[in-house]
Amino acid sequence: MWIIAVFALRESLRRRVFLVVGLLTLGFLALYGLGTWQLFKSVDEFEPAIEGVEAPTVAGATILGLAMFATLFLGTILAVFLTLGAVRGDAERGLLQPVLVRPLRRRTILAGRFLAAAGVCGVYVVVVFLAATVITWAFSDWWPDRTVQPAIQLAVAVAVISALSLAGSVVLAATANGIAVFMLFGAGLTAGLLGQIGEALSSRTLDRVSDIVSWVLPFEALYQAALAAITAETFGFTRLAINLGPFGGAESASPGLWPWTVAYLALVGAGAAWAFARRDL
Amino acid sequence: MDTALQAVDVRKSYGSIQALKGVSLEVGEGELVGLLGPNGAGKSTLVKIACGLVRPSDGTASIAGEPAGSPAAHRALGYLAELFRFPDWLSADELLGMHQQLAGSDGGSRERMRLLDLVGLADAAAMRVGAMSKGMQQRLGIAQAMVGGPRLLLLDEPTSALDPAGRRTVRRLLEELRGQGVAVLLNSHLLSEVELVCDRVAIIARGELVAAGTPDQLSRAGGVEVETSGGTRLFEQASREDAPQIVRDLVAAGEDVYEVRVLRSSLEDAYLEAVGEA
Numbered sequence: 001m002w003i004i005a006v007f008a009l010r011e012s013l014r015r016r017v018f019l020v021v022g023l024l025t026l027g028f029l030a031l032y033g034l035g036t037w038q039l040f041k042s043v044d045e046f047e048p049a050i051e052g053v054e055a056p057t058v059a060g061a062t063i064l065g066l067a068m069f070a071t072l073f074l075g076t077i078l079a080v081f082l083t084l085g086a087v088r089g090d091a092e093r094g095l096l097q098p099v100l101v102r103p104l105r106r107r108t109i110l111a112g113r114f115l116a117a118a119g120v121c122g123v124y125v126v127v128v129f130l131a132a133t134v135i136t137w138a139f140s141d142w143w144p145d146r147t148v149q150p151a152i153q154l155a156v157a158v159a160v161i162s163a164l165s166l167a168g169s170v171v172l173a174a175t176a177n178g179i180a181v182f183m184l185f186g187a188g189l190t191a192g193l194l195g196q197i198g199e200a201l202s203s204r205t206l207d208r209v210s211d212i213v214s215w216v217l218p219f220e221a222l223y224q225a226a227l228a229a230i231t232a233e234t235f236g237f238t239r240l241a242i243n244l245g246p247f248g249g250a251e252s253a254s255p256g257l258w259p260w261t262v263a264y265l266a267l268v269g270a271g272a273a274w275a276f277a278r279r280d281l
Numbered sequence: 282m283d284t285a286l287q288a289v290d291v292r293k294s295y296g297s298i299q300a301l302k303g304v305s306l307e308v309g310e311g312e313l314v315g316l317l318g319p320n321g322a323g324k325s326t327l328v329k330i331a332c333g334l335v336r337p338s339d340g341t342a343s344i345a346g347e348p349a350g351s352p353a354a355h356r357a358l359g360y361l362a363e364l365f366r367f368p369d370w371l372s373a374d375e376l377l378g379m380h381q382q383l384a385g386s387d388g389g390s391r392e393r394m395r396l397l398d399l400v401g402l403a404d405a406a407a408m409r410v411g412a413m414s415k416g417m418q419q420r421l422g423i424a425q426a427m428v429g430g431p432r433l434l435l436l437d438e439p440t441s442a443l444d445p446a447g448r449r450t451v452r453r454l455l456e457e458l459r460g461q462g463v464a465v466l467l468n469s470h471l472l473s474e475v476e477l478v479c480d481r482v483a484i485i486a487r488g489e490l491v492a493a494g495t496p497d498q499l500s501r502a503g504g505v506e507v508e509t510s511g512g513t514r515l516f517e518q519a520s521r522e523d524a525p526q527i528v529r530d531l532v533a534a535g536e537d538v539y540e541v542r543v544l545r546s547s548l549e550d551a552y553l554e555a556v557g558e559a
Contacts, residue, residue, distance in 0.1 A: 003382045014370045094366040098425060101332045101360040102383035103352035280335040 004104070004112025005119070008082075012120055017081040021074060025128055028070055033135045036063055040139045052236055060142030061231045067132035068154065068230075072223055073185075075125040075158035080181050082117040083165040085174035086110075091281045092173070100281065107273035110166065114269070117162040122155035129154055145233040150226035156261060157222040161185065163265050167272035170279060188213060188220035195224075218261045221254075228252035283310045284346070285357075285433040285464030286331055291340035293326050300326045302488040303340065308433065311462040313455060315475035318485035319556055324468050325363060327485065328435050331466070332360050345432050356385070359431035361422045363438045363468070369411030373402055373421050376410060377428055384429035396424040399457075401450050415442040423451065427458075434458065437468045452478050476548040484555045492555040499551040503544035510537040 012018065043059045087110075090096040099109065129151050137143050144150070164184060168177040191213030198206025214221035231239070232252065286308040293301040301323045308314045318324045329335040330342050333350025344354035367376050377393040386392060397403050400420040410418060419442045426434055440448045448471075455465055455478050469475055475482060476496045484492040484499075492499060505519040509531055516527055521543045528538050546554075 003379070007379060011368060011370070094362060094364045095368065097332075097334060097362045098360070098365060098367070098380070098422075099383060100334060101355055101358060102380065103355040103385060104383065105352065278336065281329075 001108045001112045001115070004099075004109050005115040008113050008116035009120065012082050012116065017078065021078050021081075021124070024077075025074060025124075028074065029128070029131055029135065032063075032067055032070070032132055033139075036136055036139045039063055043140070056140045056142045057231070057234060060136050060140050061144070061234070064132060064136050064144060064230055065227050067136070068129060068150070068223070068226060069189075071125050071128045071132065072154060072157060072219075074128065075121050075154070076161050076182070076185050078124055079117055079121045079158050079162040080165050080178050082120060083113065083162055083169055084178040084181070086113045086117075086166055086169040087276060087279070088169055088172065088177075089174035097281060106276045107269075110170075110269070110272055110276055114163060114166050117166065118159035121158040121162055125154045125158050126151045144230035146229040149232075150229040153222045153226035153229065157219040157226070160217075160219040160222070160261065160265065160268075163268045163272075167268050167275075170272050170275045184217060185219075188217040188223075191217070192220050192224055215260065218257065218264050221257055222261065225252055225257060284308070284343075285310050285312070286342070286344055286435075286466060288327065288331065288342045289340055291327065291330055291342055292338045293323070293330065293335065294338045299488050301330075301337075304485065304488070304490050305340075306483055306490065306493075308464045308466050310432065310464055311459055313459050313465045313467065313478060313480050315479035315482045316466055316468040316485065317470075317472065317475060317482060317552055322485045322556070323488040324485050325437055328360075328437050328466065328468055331435055332358065356429070357432040359426035359428070359434045361419075361426040361434075361436045361439050363441070365422055367410045367418065367421070367425070370409060372407050372409050373397060373413075373424075374406040376421065377424060380425050380428040386429035388429070392428070396427055397421075399427070399454055400424045401447070416444060416447050419443055420447065420450070423454070431463065433464045433466070435466050435468075438470065439467070440469065440471065440474065448474060472547075472549050472552055482548065484552055486556040492551065496548050499555075500548050501546050501551070503546045506542040506544055507531060507538060508540040508542075510539075 039059055040056070043055050085093075087096065100106065130147070133144060133147060161181065161184075165177065165181045168180055172180060191210045194206045195210025195214070197203070198210060214224065229252070284307055286306070288304060288306045290303045290305055291301050292299070292303050304323070304327055306314075306327070316324050316327070326335060330337050331344065331349050333354065336350070342349035345357040347353035347357065371379065374390075374393055374397070377396060380386075381388060381392065388395075394403065394406065397406055400423050402417060402420055402424065405413065405417060405421075408417075410421065413421065419439065423436070423439055426436065440451050443451060452474065455467070458465060459480075467475065467479060479496065481493065481495055482499055483490060504515055504517040505521075505524050505527055507514045507516070507527060514531075516523065519527060524541050524543060528541060531538055
């Protein structure tokens with residue numbers, strides 16, 4: 001498994017996707033820095049209408065929430081491009097067969113590819129999240145209430161997306177798989193937004209739809225939990241002000257989220273291994 | 282003779298299409314068997330079943346006594362696919378190194394250099410796969426298949442991209458491997474090559490094994506042709522043993538004999554007859 005993981009890592013480092021994602025990331029961080037600088041220039045001149053609202057906290061949490069969305073999106077691009085053709089795509093190109101006839105179980109190959117993709121994407125989102133956090137702090141002196149927890153939650157969220165994309169690569173052609181995973185990503189985020197709207201409107205139906213989708217696509221629940229964690233210890237009027245913002249309705253992690261995520265990864269992995277074992281190549 | 286590959290009544294269906302309709306085939310240790318057949322006959326499917334890349338619908342296949350597709354079977358197996366590709370950023374040496382790790386071979390750089398030398402790529406160890414010609418990649422593919430010293434090599438069209446010199450190199454290599462006791466199943470369209478190098482030939486058509494035997498057994502006597510002062514005479518029913526008497530009779534009849542040829546149908550004739558295209 002480690003041989004496959006190391007080989008997949010080496011291969012991924014040589015792919016152009018890293019150049020593309022690297023350039024996108026630099027562009028994003030540069031724009032984020034510019035936006036944050038401009039935002040806090042305004043915030044410094046801003047007098048809150050309600051006493052007790054910490055404007056830098058509200059602004060910092062909001063713009064870092066936006067950065068977390070971008071980070072998850074970039075991590076998803078990376079995860080999808082590293083895994084979308086891992087099985088069927090590589091088999092169609094004739095890359096997989098020489099490896100499959102070696103004394104390895106097919107599930108070992110899947111596990112190696114997953115480790116490599118989840119590892120690379122996990123490190124990537126942690127680094128980008130921390131970079132965005134440092135940029136925010138540099139312009140505002142605001143630091144999120146928790147740093148390690150949301151970083152880990154984002155990393156696990158892209159691991160879930162990597163697993164889904166890898167499983168999809170067993171049954172779908174590369175392009176179809178890429179489209180399918182991005183649609184799942186979009187569905188998850190849409191459900192999250194519906195949940196926030198549902199909370200604002202006190203709609204139980206929307207809340208329920210959002211909850212169900214969050215369990216079906218736990219990367220969304222992890223993202224929500226990461227958003228909630230950056231202001232986990234912010235209370236009072238500042239809390240109320242954050243709740244009114246675009247990321248204010250984020251749900252914190254329920255006790256079942258971590259066990260469910262582990263079980264979910266195991267289920268997706270088992271399903272992928274089952275389908276791969278039966279696939280003619 | 283121990284069996285390197287044994288396929289028993291192997292069937293494979295893709296929906297309503299029957300790619301294999303009960304093929305049985307054995308390849309003994311150190312035996313070189315050619316697998317012939319027209320496009321779509323089921324040759325590659327049979328090879329892939331032996332490799333464990335395709336699951337048979339029915340029947341069994343085993344490699345050195347182990348079920349095809351199991352890690353134990355893969356340990357005894359080397360495979361070169363008809364359509365293969367290696368990561369173009371790896372050098373030849375790195376590629377073989379990776380396959381050594383995957384195969385659990387402890388041969389190290391000595392094995393890698395020996396294999397590259399065997400396929401005529403000793404000077405290309407540091408060359409990236411992406412910079413190699415198709416023929417060089419095919420030879421590298423053969424070297425890759427031999428990593429770990431397999432007991433059975435399954436080669437699917439291994440010389441399709443090679444020039445005549447490359448084909449000769451591979452022929453010599455196959456003969457050397459046979460001498461070392463390695464069994465080879467050679468799937469090829471090049472009948473002359475199969476005829477030259479294989480101990481036995483199996484012909485598959487429409488998913489069935491339609492003929493099998495040594496090249497000599499498959500090619501039949503085709504008569505005796507004699508060039509005389511009166512022209513070329515063909516004795517269709519005659520065999521090699523009849524040739525002296527034919528010459529004596531012709532000379533006695535006053536004809537000058539310039540050349541005598543004992544005719545045999547070629548493997549190509551036997552092949553075309555077997556697949557029904559004669």
